[in-house]
Amino acid sequence: MSDASGRGNDSVPLMLDAFAITAAARRAYGSDGRLSLPHTAHWPIFPFETDNLEVRHVEDPVVPEPPRRDEAVADCSTCQSDDDRYVWNDERWRVSMSEEPLSLPAVVLHSRAHLDFDQLTDQLGAEMGVLVVRIQRALAAIEGVARVHVYKWGDGGVHLHILLVARPLGMMQLRGMFLTTWLYALPPLAPQLWTEIRAHVGGALDADS
Ligand SMILES: [Zn+2]
Incomplete structure (x- = not known):
């Protein structure tokens, strides 16, 4: 069933939840405690050799975010x-x-x-x-x-x-x-x-x- 918005009754809120995304990323860590390299790291255009390359640990979200440069x-x-x-x-x-x-x-x-x-x-x-x-x-x-x-x-x-x-x-x-x-x-x-x-x-x- 869908309501007038076209979303089903069991739909999830339309939002990006950084905390949920971070938690999911950490659940996806391999045995080395990190995400595996993305497939883009194996593209010929990737600028770095991939030997010993590691994905950084996924940091905690910061909300609210700190100000950017040149706010005023x-x-x-x-x-x-x-x-x-x-x-x-x-x-x-x-x-x-x-x-x-x-x-x-x-x-x-x-x-x-x-x-x-x-x-x-x-x-x-x-x-x-x-x-x-x-x-x-x-x-x-x-x-x-x-x-x-x-x-x-x-x-x-x-x-x-x-x-x-x-x-x-x-x-x-x-x-x-x-x-x-x-x-x-x-x-x-x-x-x-x-x-x-x-x-x-x-x-x-x-x-x-
Ligand atoms: Zn300006």
Whole structure:
């Protein structure tokens, strides 16, 4: 039997219970007192050798969670940084790249206002979508870029930030979900190339807007 909500009479509450998930994880521990490696650890794109690799013990949930970085506007590193730190900006959005070279082209889209993803209006959401597409287009136009990844986490800093990272053509090991681990494992690009990429991204967004 289902009620009007489509859920059966014996349905469970529609919620994620971190304590139940943690308890279930601990019940799934093997004889070594840990979870076994996930199947993704055996994918060719996994960045680490699996010999002696162990899954960390599943920690107790922390509820309420501690504050993230930059909760207050006055302390927010994004709000407090001037436009000249960004490679592009308009009235409602700013785009940054590290001033120090990273190993791969990585671009971050920020709202100008101090807000998070769940506070976006439909209009801001639509603008964000267009800008994500334009940034991907700018990165994809660089010779030797195979694909551009888009990431939104938000567990660290409060102020909305979307990360885009370009994967070099032919680096098959860098496909998929571990690209951001490789980003910090590989050595930085040459400073002059990094400067050129920053200028290219800013110029491409200017030309698109
Ligand atoms: Zn902010």
